[in-house]
Amino acid sequence: MSARVSVEEVERVAELAHLELTPQESGAMLGDLNAILDYVAELNELDTTGVEPLAQVNELVDAAGQGALRADLRLPSLDRATVMAQAPETDQAFFKVPKVIER
């Protein structure tokens, strides 16, 4: 876990996250990420061999099962006109975005 982030990695992660960082932002991000990752490396002191990961706590909240996830339900959702009213650009039926494919 002693991995340190490089400028190239910052750029790659920004691309994955759809963030367009300026060179100045990239530089600051590099310093911050490395400081934070150095700090979280403390976790390596702990032996976690065989420990089940805990993704969320419902299983602990009620051992009798009250905390378990409910079954999936089908419920009515918002109507199209209500949703489209919030969008930056639509043709009422679909969301409009800039072109995806050059032709």
Place this chain on the structure above:
Amino acid sequence: MSSESKTVESYVAKPRTLADLRAGITAGTTKAADLAASYYDRIAEVNPRLNVYLSLTRERALAQAARVDETAAKGDPLPPLAGIPVGIKDVLVMEGAPATAGSRILEGYRPPYDATAVARLEAAGAVLLGKVNCDEFAMGSSNENSAYGPVRNPVDTERVPGGSSGGSAAAVAANMAVATLGTDTGGSIRQPASFCGVVGVLPTYGRVSRYGLIAFASSLDRVGPFAANVRDAATLLGVIAGLDPRDATSSSAPVPDYAAESDKPVEGLRIGIPAEYFADGLDSEVRAAIERGIAALQAAGCTLKPISLPLTKYAVPVYYLVATAEASANLARFDGVRYGYRSPSSDTLSAMYSNSRDEGFGAEVKRRIMLGTYALSAGYYDAYYLKAQQVRRLLAEEYLRAFADVDAIVTPTAPTPAFKLGEKTGDPLAMYLADIYTVTASLAGICGVTVPSGTTAAGLPVGMQVLAAHLNESAAFRVARAVEAAKL
């Protein structure tokens, strides 16, 4: 108060209690409409300086107040929060009202529905005044990450109110609402409650529905109340708690009468004092204030038990990996397509995503998205995210073992009193360490209450954190009542 307090600009004003207001509304001596109007006057007077409210829902509030007055005039029974003015953190949605989450990226967004907690408050008679400021997407410990400017602490306007629910805490401290809703992912209710000298409640994970909460880290996010006293906070939790089919993680456990539970004496309760929360890094005046609170509990008949929670020091690293990983996934939805801000200057879809997000998100949100994306990316997933989840289990188990021997655990809420605006903004890691006493309970899913436990010599509030096991809010309320009753 020391002599230096003469120069402090303060807006502290305690709201009247629920019981007092309710008696007035029932008797007809207080009109809900007049009460709402008086709160809007107070907001108009102090909001320009404190920056607590981002938007007001006046029309909806006055319509609700009129309904309450009509019911009272007919002599019909009134619901528990009839006519009570309440503010809502701007990460919870109200139909048709702005919901910014403190971010530019949600500018102009008008949600088409109410959050469950919001709807339940209104069904119980509450008058919803408007939306209060917070750190962007609830990410921050000082409210300085809001795109709409920081909230100032009503106790001392040169200081931060804490975060991320800074507006919710400040609103109650300055009597700009009788109570408010906030949210807590790593301490965002408890720490601002401590900094502003009010009561804040972290309910058990699953106790209050997250439906209508703009998600930050879904396995950690909780909705909870702020109030000026413990009993009122307990009443509010009773209203908003309970099963909601719209939140799949919502618990079906019955909801006790928390206010009545909070009236029970604390004699005989076993209180754990974890050594790790009183170690290096704790401000000496905060320590002294919490020790006075602990002495008050002993005087009230509690049994004190020294305990050890040795994994505590790993909680901040675990928290910042888990929370940022979940945030990077949750915030992927803000892409300029369906709602909120779209960058006007993009000729391809890919550029539109990136430009909208770059222009819409602030620096801290970007930092957390980057950290989370990195921790989840190929090659690093096992070393960071999986490791953090494993340690999360160990931390939760440590609490479960502790609660086999004690009814509640008391700690400082934060290592310092409210710090000054700008003091920590240049150092993200220092800001993260301000959460050191609150993130463990977030990771374990347990509940807690922050209650004022006296002040520093300069008059800054110090909050005690009272933690209890899953679904044992009643114990936390009882202990908090005893600390409150000591009038420290």
